[in-house]
Amino acid sequence: MKVEEVVEIVRLDPNEVDGLVEAQADIFADYIIPFRSSRKFFMDFLRSVGGRIDDIIVAKHQDAIIGYVNPVIDGNEAWIGGLGVVPSFRGQGIGRRLMEAAEEGARLRGVEEIILEVIEGNSAASRLYARLGYTEARKYLSAEGKAAGFAGFGNRPNRVRVEDIVEVHRASYSESCWQRRKAAALEESGRTCEIYSVDGGFVMLRRVETTGFIPFIGVLPQRRSLGIGTSLTKFALNRLWELGAFNIAIYNVNDDLATRRMLDKFDFAVTIKQVEMRKSVATSR
Template sequence: MYRKGFVIMQLLSADQVNFADFVEAFNAAYEDYFVRVVMNQRSFKNLIQRDAILMTHSVVCVEDAKIVGMALLAKREQKGWIGGVGVIPHYRRRGIARQMMEYLIAQARTLNIETLTLEVIEQNHYALHLYKTLGFQPQRRLVVLENRTLSPLKNLTHEHYVVESVMPHQALIYFNAFHDEPNAWQRSLEAIKQLTQECWIIKERNNAQVLGYCVFQVGFGDLLIIDIAFSPTYPNIADLIKVLMNTIHQAYEGYSGHLINHPMAHRATQSLIEMGYQETLAQLEMSLFLSDQL
């Protein structure tokens, strides 16, 4: 518990408050965010499961039994992730976010987490400054890429390759081999298994070896790419990317397509831009190395 002016604020673990009230407060905290976020109880429970969020170690800030702020802590092995840091507009600039972040960092230490990661939208200068003062260091840019109308490239040669639809588990066995840098937290293998609906792979003709895959969701005219990965040793990765994605574009021509939290330095980025994808939002992934502070 701490006092801010004449207002007494209390920090509680997120599992101590009514879940419906928590979701309502979360939506209120994000109603004027750079990207509007609206959740219901079902979607939030799915988020908790998919991203390995620990409500027992996450935090809410309460004033007179009203939730005015929240922040989430997730854990996989010795890695942790912080997300959903929000404060209802009327209560901002009172140090609540800092108090909640310090609470989560302390919780991470009790859980023996070695590295804490979070993302912050580049334009969110206040949050970026806060995280830096707490010791978080920028690691890489994560971008949202969007293509408003999928259309196949003309005159793209496909005869050297075969693209086919498979069950997701048939492609995801290559997840570790095809990722020479980690995905963002929300695109971990555990999360992808829960998100994926469809999967297409690419191989050389007359060669059974899988060289790349794209897993995605389709709905209401939109194609959400969950993960796109390729063999890092293949010499013509740009060709693989364009042929695989062009085939998908042909199948879903006229749909919109997008990727979320895609590393800007990923080998597929430039090829996707050449196919009509545009950066619409960028975040900085930041890490706090708790093991260095022991």
């Protein structure tokens, strides 16, 4: 029997989230970044990207979930918040069928462009996306560095609430990766982070065990190259040091000269690069 007949592509039944999480354990067991999902992790992630359980599409074989795609629809654009097929079912066109179903569903909801990110070096996924017509748009970096007891970061930034930095986030993140520029991600980080602001910029930080995270640092476009970013970074590294973090992780910052110089200044080392790919799915095609 052909694989198209025995593997069906259907919407996720909201009662089957545990089956999806189980499949993810298998899908991501050999992933480039070690990653273990749980029901809570997945639901938090979904909320942080503004996704919906009933937009998820799964591949099923004899009632077991063996693949999924998570299209997050936002107005006239959609973002792929995860795609995977369990190893024993790869190379049979299931990844392609899942993506095509996601594209079709998105198109019917008025989506004109689909955006996704793929880790540089994930050749199976990159080839699939390229074959489906996605083209490279830009790159993002993730990096790791150290917390440090900096002095001289200027005036201490003010501790603020997430509502206070919504505008500066919107203006400073308009040219950043899909996830970071969305208000839902900011709000979700706001639940767990300390937030500080200065005139023209803000930073969010969080310690988890010995690792410090800087999920957001933004400076208004018209206030750049004045040392605000450097000063906020010094403050954040100092604050995380005070909080007891050693290693610092920064995810998906733009791969541009200004950001690279900033990372170099604080001895951050790039850990992974992500490639943003886009495809137009406007109905006129």
